[in-house]
Amino acid sequence: MTTNTDTSSGQYASINGINLYYEIHGTGKPLVMLHGGLGNFAMLAGLAPTLAQDRQVIGVDLYGHGRTALTDRPFDLGQIGDDIAGLIQYLGFEKADIFGYSLGGAVALQTVIRHPERVDKLVVLSTPFKRTGWYPDIQVGMGAISPEYMTGTPLYDAYVAVAPRPEDFSRFIVSMREGMIQDYDWTEQVAALKNPVLIIVGDSDALPPSHAAEFFALLGGGLKDAGWTGEGLIASQLAIVPGATHYNIIDQTNFLLPIMTPFLNSKQA
Structure with missing residues (x-):
């Protein structure tokens, strides 16, 4: 068995039966950053340093994903959300802002939705609120998606470079596929949110811009x-x-940073 032991500048937190990899950069108000599907934190390298x-x-x-090993646990968005809330608590924060891209969103x-008391502001990039x-x-x-289709791609190369068990790639892709075909519709839960959200x-x-407008309307925006x-x-x-x-x-950091920064720095809550 091949084992990668390089943890870069990161650490592990034992949360919900897994060893969750995380890195901390900078000081100030905490912002948890969540990458897209089949990637890892390096996917956000254009945004994170600034x-x-x-x-x-x-x-x-x-x-x-990345340096967080796959276990026998199914790929479930709710459970992964619990992991993030657990990490916020593990790090000793009352709450944190969260940025998520695609799957991370x-x-x-x-x-x-599951832990509103752990979140202040939310930035969701390229993320629908229902599967449809x-x-x-x-x-x-x-x-x-299949292991055969993904093997040899840049995403495959990124996985095997850092995964604790590179040989888990095929099982990882199958687990991801099974998770991504599950239907979901969070209309009611999104409409009930009190946290500020930047879509x-x-x-x-x-996803069409019209879906983003529908998302915004659920939060009370664009109605008048x-x-x-x-x-x-x-x-x-x-x-x-x-x-x-x-x-x-x-x-597109030339667009994203000027949009995100005023929102995150705003006193409005």
Whole structure:
């Protein structure tokens, strides 16, 4: 068996029966950052260093991803949300802001839905609030990923470079596929949220901008004119990034950072 032992600058937290890998960069108010599916915290390398200049960034490798080993536990978004809430508590924070991209955004949503007391503000990038929010072909594609298809890709190379057990790749892909075909619809839970949420999608994302507008409306946004002085503004916000796809939006830091930073630094809650 091949075993990777390099933990980079990170550490492990024993939470919910797994060893969850995390890194801490910077100081200040905590911001937990969650990567997209089949990736790891390195996926957020374009955003994290700048954000860490004035806050404490906690970068996580989600369950089964990167340096966090797969176990016999099923791939379940709710349980992974519990992992993140557990990490916030483990690190001694009363609450933290959370950023999540794609799969990480779904995990972030489950964290705030299941543990609202552990979350302050939430930034979700390229993330629907129900499975049918994805375009139909994306839904089909999620159910079609296979170890054979993924082997030899850059995502495969990134996995085997850092995974505690690189030979788990095939089992990891099967587990991910089984998790991603599960239906979900968090309409009621999202509508009940009190936490400020910043929704960001690309104009050419894997979900239509209309879904993001529906997401925003559930939070009370986009329902009426906010008034001459902005007296009708709500704590949540919506941003559509021009010329951005689901796959390149994470690199559009020239748009993302100026959108995210004022929201995260705002005193509004």
